[in-house]
Amino acid sequence: MMLSLQTFYQSDFLSEHLQSSHEQSCPGSDGQQHSNLMFTDVSLTSRNTYEISRRQSAPDNIPGVLSVASSDPSLKQRKQGISEIFGRGLFSRRLKETQSAPGWKLFGKVPLRESLPKDSKTIQQEYEAKTSKGSHSPSQVSQGRRKNLEFEPLSTTALILEDRPANLPAKSEEEAQRHRQEYDEMVAEAKKRELKEAQKKKQQMKERFKQEENISNAMVVWNTDILPNWDSMRGTRRVKDLWWQGLPPNVRGKVWSLAIGNELNITPELYEIFLSRAKERWKTFKDTGCEVETEVESGASVADRESSLDLIKLDISRTFPSLFIFQKGGPYHDLLHSVLGAYTCYRPDVGYVQGMSFIAAVLILNLEEAGAFIAFANLLNKPCQMAFFRVDHELMLKYFAAFEVFFEENLPKLFSHFQSFNLTPDLYLIDWIFTLYSKSLPLDVACRVWDVFCRDGEEFLFRTGLGILRLYEEVLLCMDFIHIAQFLTRLPDDVSVERLFGCIACTQMTSSNRKWAQVFSALMKDKEMDKSSSPSLKSS
Numbered sequence: 001m002m003l004s005l006q007t008f009y010q011s012d013f014l015s016e017h018l019q020s021s022h023e024q025s026c027p028g029s030d031g032q033q034h035s036n037l038m039f040t041d042v043s044l045t046s047r048n049t050y051e052i053s054r055r056q057s058a059p060d061n062i063p064g065v066l067s068v069a070s071s072d073p074s075l076k077q078r079k080q081g082i083s084e085i086f087g088r089g090l091f092s093r094r095l096k097e098t099q100s101a102p103g104w105k106l107f108g109k110v111p112l113r114e115s116l117p118k119d120s121k122t123i124q125q126e127y128e129a130k131t132s133k134g135s136h137s138p139s140q141v142s143q144g145r146r147k148n149l150e151f152e153p154l155s156t157t158a159l160i161l162e163d164r165p166a167n168l169p170a171k172s173e174e175e176a177q178r179h180r181q182e183y184d185e186m187v188a189e190a191k192k193r194e195l196k197e198a199q200k201k202k203q204q205m206k207e208r209f210k211q212e213e214n215i216s217n218a219m220v221v222w223n224t225d226i227l228p229n230w231d232s233m234r235g236t237r238r239v240k241d242l243w244w245q246g247l248p249p250n251v252r253g254k255v256w257s258l259a260i261g262n263e264l265n266i267t268p269e270l271y272e273i274f275l276s277r278a279k280e281r282w283k284t285f286k287d288t289g290c291e292v293e294t295e296v297e298s299g300a301s302v303a304d305r306e307s308s309l310d311l312i313k314l315d316i317s318r319t320f321p322s323l324f325i326f327q328k329g330g331p332y333h334d335l336l337h338s339v340l341g342a343y344t345c346y347r348p349d350v351g352y353v354q355g356m357s358f359i360a361a362v363l364i365l366n367l368e369e370a371g372a373f374i375a376f377a378n379l380l381n382k383p384c385q386m387a388f389f390r391v392d393h394e395l396m397l398k399y400f401a402a403f404e405v406f407f408e409e410n411l412p413k414l415f416s417h418f419q420s421f422n423l424t425p426d427l428y429l430i431d432w433i434f435t436l437y438s439k440s441l442p443l444d445v446a447c448r449v450w451d452v453f454c455r456d457g458e459e460f461l462f463r464t465g466l467g468i469l470r471l472y473e474e475v476l477l478c479m480d481f482i483h484i485a486q487f488l489t490r491l492p493d494d495v496s497v498e499r500l501f502g503c504i505a506c507t508q509m510t511s512s513n514r515k516w517a518q519v520f521s522a523l524m525k526d527k528e529m530d531k532s533s534s535p536s537l538k539s540s
Contacts, residue, residue, distance in 0.1 A: 219248040227251065230258055240455065244501075247451045253366035259454035260375050268370035271342055278341035308344045308352040312337065315357040320443070326361055335364055339373050346377060353389045355434035356380070362438050362450065384458035388433050399433075400425045402520045403462045409511045410466055414473050421481040425465075428488035432465055440489075445497045459509060459516040467504030471495075 163171060171179070221242065226233050233239050247255050316336055319326045326332050339360045344352050359379065363372040380389060387395040403425050408415045431440060436453065438446040453460045468491065469476065476484055509516050 214245075215248045218242055218245070219250050222248060222251045222255070227254065227258075234259075243455045244452060246448050249366075252447065252451070253363075253371070256363075256450065256454050257367060257371055257375050260378050262374055262378055264374075264378055264381060266346075266374045266377055268374075271370045271373045274342040274345040275338055277345045278338070281345070282341065311352050311354060312340045312344070312357070315352075315354055316340070319357040319361050323443075326357075332361070332364055335369055336361055339364065339369065339376060342373055343377060343380075347380075350380070350386075350389055353391075353434070355431075355439070356389070358435040358438040362436075362443075362446065366447075382458065384433070384461065388430070396426070396430075398520065398523045399462070400429065401523050402516065403429065403465065405511050405519050406462070406466060406507075406509055406516070407469070410507050411469055411473060414469060414476060417477055418484070421484070423481055423484060427485050429462075429465060431489055433461060436461070437464060440491050441495055442493060445495050445500060448497055448501065462516070463504055463507055463509055464500075466507045467500055470503040470507060471500055 163176075226239055226242075243255075316333065317327055319336065321327065324330055326336050336357065340352060340357060343350075343356070343360075360372065360376050363375050363379075366372075367375060379385060384399065386392075387399065404415070407418075407425070436446070437449050440446075441449065449460075449464050453464075456463075468488075472487070476487065479487060511519055514522070
């Protein structure tokens with residue numbers, strides 16, 4: 001198919017205009033070269049049209065390809081004329097100016113340079129070196145900086161020191177001085193901030209080294225002096241002071257097991273027996289979906305033991321989830337499951353109660369498997385823990401009543417605030433006592449609480465509760481019922497052990513010259529008197 005294209009090369013007006021502009025931009029060129037442009041009829045096929053457009057965009061020297069421009073002199077003449085005009089006449093001067101313009105670019109790409117970019121410290125050193133030279137005038141320094149500026153600024157603070165590009169008005173002396181002053185202030189502020197952070201890190205490292213040194217010295221004292229003479233030294237003033245400061249991690253498990261004792265006379269062999277029973281029950285429960293009643297005298301129904309198995313599996317997954325060591329697949333998952341399962345076989349009358357997993361987990365982190373089970377069983381056999389885990393409501397109320405006596409004695413303002421909302425201790429104390437603060441406090445702080453709890457007994461559990469209330473007294477006084485209950489059941493994660501133990505030390509466990517044991521005993525006597533004077537007992 002033939003196409004007749006009438007190509008308009010140039011009108012007389014355009015010819016004169018381009019000729020004059022070309023002569024101005026390129027003097028000495030042949031002005032007659034473009035004067036004979038005219039209309040030309042070109043007859044091409046569609047294939048040739050495609051070839052021309054493709055080959056014009058390709059190099060002219062491809063071997064084996066016929067150049068269209070060389071085959072048609074008129075096209076060659078047109079191509080050379082347009083390229084010379086637009087290549088040399090219109091854009092040459094602007095291109096040279098762009099290439100010769102010094103300075104940095106705020107927009108667009110910066111061309112690659114052979115030299116590596118300088119960092120902010122090098123820029124600062126160069127600036128200080130230039131400003132320190134008093135022999136050079138400000139104008140000379142400004143000109144030298146403009147000529148040697150061949151880097152890309154890495155920060156906005158470095159930009160204010162540089163002069164503007166050549167095509168913009170230069171900075172005035174007042175503006176340059178103000179920029180130098182602003183830069184000096186920013187550098188001084190950055191140095192001040194870095195110095196403050198360095199001092200803070202240095203102080204933290206100093207405290208850490210001091211703490212490690214104290215732990216190392218205390219470990220030597222415990223291993224060489226106290227533990228070999230445990231029975232004679234455990235009640236001395238020196239040991240109690242060391243105990244209050246926190247037990248070294250290497251001796252913590254040993255001291256806990258000695259302080260808790262083994263009144264139940266549990267042996268590692270007995271633990272293996274109950275563990276094997278637990279495994280048999282798990283296997284039977286897994287195969288048949290229910291357990292077989294093998295111990296009628298155990299005092300626990302099949303439904304209770306099945307619910308215990310389900311609760312153990314559920315509670316283990318929620319035990320210290322941030323550590324990822326007790327969940328399924330973790331290194332301590334099976335160990336924790338074994339200790340809790342063996343206890344449900346050892347004490348089927350108690351079974352498993354939510355919160356036990358936290359106590360067992362803390363013991364597992366500090367003791368061997370059999371030792372953890374022995375300490376766990378004896379710890380839960382204490383009067384306070386047994387009252388809570390067996391859910392003895394009357395005895396639990398007596399503990400709450402004793403706690404309120406010392407609450408009112410130590411924190412009367414906060415006590416009145418709680419009373420105005422009818423906020424009773426059971427709303428927050430149950431969770432604290434059930435897990436011995438291992439769920440409510442960070443693990444390292446909870447271990448410090450456990451240290452003194454093993455020394456002082458159940459009294460310290462309630463004293464710790466009062467210390468927490470004292471620590472957050474100002475915050476709690478500004479809250480209502482809902483927010484207080486939410487806050488106390490989910491304490492902040494950044495509890496400071498030093499501040500907490502300072503608040504615990506300020507808490508006096510005396511009321512009307514009576515200590516905790518005396519107040520609790522008086523409440524227990526009142527309980528017995530109430531029972532003896534009740535109408536049901538009199539009628540019987």
